[in-house]
């Protein structure tokens with residue numbers, strides 16, 4: 001493995017891990033905002049008897065929807081990679097010489113002299129041509145391949161963790177305390193996810209946090225408004 005490859009692999013690995021953390025934070029954010037908005041809407045509509053049921057239903061539905069969405073998106077990404085892999089196998093079987101030159105070109109474009117590039121490509125082709133093409137031509141690395149079930153479970157869990165935070169507010173003693181607890185718990189949760197997501201993105205924590213707080217606050221305001229309209233019209 002060349003130094004450049006070592007560097008590229010590490011970089012890839014780190015960004016992949018940050019990607020996972022980012023996905024978890026986004027899932028938690030979704031859980032926070034959608035559960036809080038739903039519950040605030042129910043409170044505003046004067047349907048407090050349904051608050052806990054609505055919270056459980058909202059968290060379950062959101063977690064399932066996140067899981068299905070994540071599963072489908074990771075599966076289709078893997079399908080694309082599998083198709084590329086099969087195509088590459090066909091190319092290697094049909095035109096090994098052309099593929100060797102293709103690999104040589106890739107190494108030349110990365111800074112090797114044509115002679116050295118050919119030598120490296122030949123030596124790669126002797127060992128495992130498919131692995132070399134998948135890695136250096138298509139950028140596929142077996143250890144960073146996303147697993148659809150794992151991604152689905154992770155996003156369902158992160159949504160649930162986010163959703164449980166405003167849900168806890170439903171257990172406050174009075175209607176007013178329920179509403180305030182939901183709002184305050186949600187803002188605390190949004191501040192936490194804002195800080196974590198700013199850290200992973202290397203962005204300013206204040207800006208990111210303000211953005212999620214404004215977004216979450218808007219969500220709750222809108223459903224509160226809709227709930228009040230429902231209440232006023234006697235639905």
Ligand SMILES: [Zn+2]
Nearest residue numbers: 099102133137
């Ligand atoms: Zn190739």
